[in-house]
Amino acid sequence: MPNSTPTTVKKTKGQQTAIRIMDAAEDLFSSHGYEGTTLRQIASKAQIQEPGLYNHFSGKRALYEAVLHRALNPMAEALGAHLGQASGLRDYTDLPSIMTDLLLDHPQISALFQQAMQGESDSLGNQLVRNWLERLFKDGVMSLSGTGSLGEGEQDPSALAISVIAMFNLTTGYFLSQRAFETMAEGDLQSPENIARQKRLLHRVMRAMLIS
Amino acid sequence: MPNSTPTTVKKTKGQQTAIRIMDAAEDLFSSHGYEGTTLRQIASKAQIQEPGLYNHFSGKRALYEAVLHRALNPMAEALGAHLGQASGLRDYTDLPSIMTDLLLDHPQISALFQQAMQGESDSLGNQLVRNWLERLFKDGVMSLSGTGSLGEGEQDPSALAISVIAMFNLTTGYFLSQRAFETMAEGDLQSPENIARQKRLLHRVMRAMLIS
DNA sequence: CCTATAAATTATCAGTAATTAATTTTTATC
DNA sequence: GATAAAAATTAATTACTGATAATTTATAGG
Incomplete structure (x- = not known):
């Protein structure tokens, strides 16, 4: 998977995690609403621990x-x-x-x-x-x-x-x-x-x- | 205000409070949703203290x-x-x-x-x-x-x-x-x-x- | 391979929400 | 007016949530 074409930019592991977080959050926010979704749920679905979310987003609202x-x-x-x-x-x-x-x-x-x-x-x-x-x-x-x-x-x-x-x-x-x-x-x-x-x-x- | 006609039943003070609670709850649930509405908000709007809600409803869900x-x-x-x-x-x-x-x-x-x-x-x-x-x-x-x-x-x-x-x-x-x-x-x-x-x-x- | 950085985990904190318990006050009825 | 019950308040508990801090691990790039 070489980074040889500018159209296929290889994502870092962190960027992949951020996408996973956003996918999880989108799913949970849409089904449970903002208030009914906890960061622990999102983290769990994204397969990290909750405080890890703060490496990618400044808080729940920013996410x-x-x-x-x-x-x-x-x-x-x-x-x-x-x-x-x-x-x-x-x-x-x-x-x-x-x-x-x-x-x-x-x-x-x-x-x-x-x-x-x-x-x-x-x-x-x-x-x-x-x-x-x-x-x-x-x-x-x-x-x-x-x-x-x-x-x-x-x-x-x-x-x-x-x-x-x-x-x-x-x-x-x-x-x-x-x-x-x-x-x-x-x-x-x-x-x-x-x-x-x-x-x-x-x-x-x-x-x-x-x-x- | 005598209770002289069966069609105009006088409500007790407690019943009136229950109605006030339900009015407040309806308003808040509809604008903030279930998760986004706290019992404190409801109680405040109904003009009682929060634990007082439990005299009328067994819990948030029942309300x-x-x-x-x-x-x-x-x-x-x-x-x-x-x-x-x-x-x-x-x-x-x-x-x-x-x-x-x-x-x-x-x-x-x-x-x-x-x-x-x-x-x-x-x-x-x-x-x-x-x-x-x-x-x-x-x-x-x-x-x-x-x-x-x-x-x-x-x-x-x-x-x-x-x-x-x-x-x-x-x-x-x-x-x-x-x-x-x-x-x-x-x-x-x-x-x-x-x-x-x-x-x-x-x-x-x-x-x-x-x-x- | 080395190293600085990013990102993960673990531990902790402060505040909040729902609820329970105890006490006081009010109400309703006789 | 007296009294039991209802309903209110105050106090406290427990669990949860968003967030911070410290430490460890993984990653990225030279």
Whole structure:
């Protein structure tokens, strides 16, 4: 494993540990929340002793923020890029499907997103998510208003914001609803068939929202 | 204040304290979550000392469960009654609006519901919410399948469950999205104008979902 | 191989949270 | 007004959590 290509940078043992810690933390924060996750749990899952965490992160909060950054930024970029290229109505009705695919690759984002949004309003997690939403919304509105597909009611910022919120709740909420699903039907919400069903529903809903 | 009519039962001082405790707990659990809420906070908000909570509840968990029961049961009953009387398609497309009105009267339910759903799967809170959903779904399917308004795809339990999940995510998610809303527009999601907008959106979406 | 540094472990600390026990005060009922 | 019970307060306990300090071990680079 020689460090011969700049594209394949060999990570030090410490860097590998840091990644393990972040993976463990992401998993635990998403399932137990910030308050319900202890550093001992994270360390155990990362296979080190708890004080070892401080070699890589200055504290619990710093670790949480690193996890959030790592989780949310790739999605923000992917969605931003998609919005940047959007030119027709189809590109917008496809947005929830794109988002669904991204979340399918990384289902923990939904829980992290939700927790950060509902968390303490002065927390960096909350601010992070809000900044992200704001940027995305502005990008989306800028390019969407160029397509003439907004109905009269949707020109109103409040109505538009409510539509965007609905879209987010539909897409992220889907990945948080496995337990609810199990009370009603068999199977896994992340199976290809169910994902296809969700996408069909999203498509229909999105068109109902955009065209008035 | 004599106890002269059986319909106006005078509550003892202790019973009044218990109600104050539950009000405080509901407020704090919904905003901070179970783990992030301490008994000291609850006691302080209820204006007693913390060990006093044990005169009314056997522990933190018992208090949480009492809060959930009190919060969720009235809604379950109201929705169940509405479903019981449902006879036409309109009664179903109106369901999210009914639910919106109920949640508007008691916005903390959304957060409690979400937390309980995402909480530990063996917790009573989680089981409570799941039982509730299961019952509601069964009632809904029974009466909905008598109206002939289900599209072909919707006869499938999974597809139907996904629709129901979407409906729940739209309605409860709305009340959890004030912060998101503030990044995009001015105002309060619970204002009459915004509630009206949400209802219009729900109506459109519901019809898109039910009619294929 | 050597050595400085990074990273790990072990030990410890301070504060907090849920809970129990003891005591005091208040309430409700006769 | 008297009294038993309820409910409140005060005091204390136990376990846990995030974090710090000291020591040991592993790693990385020359």
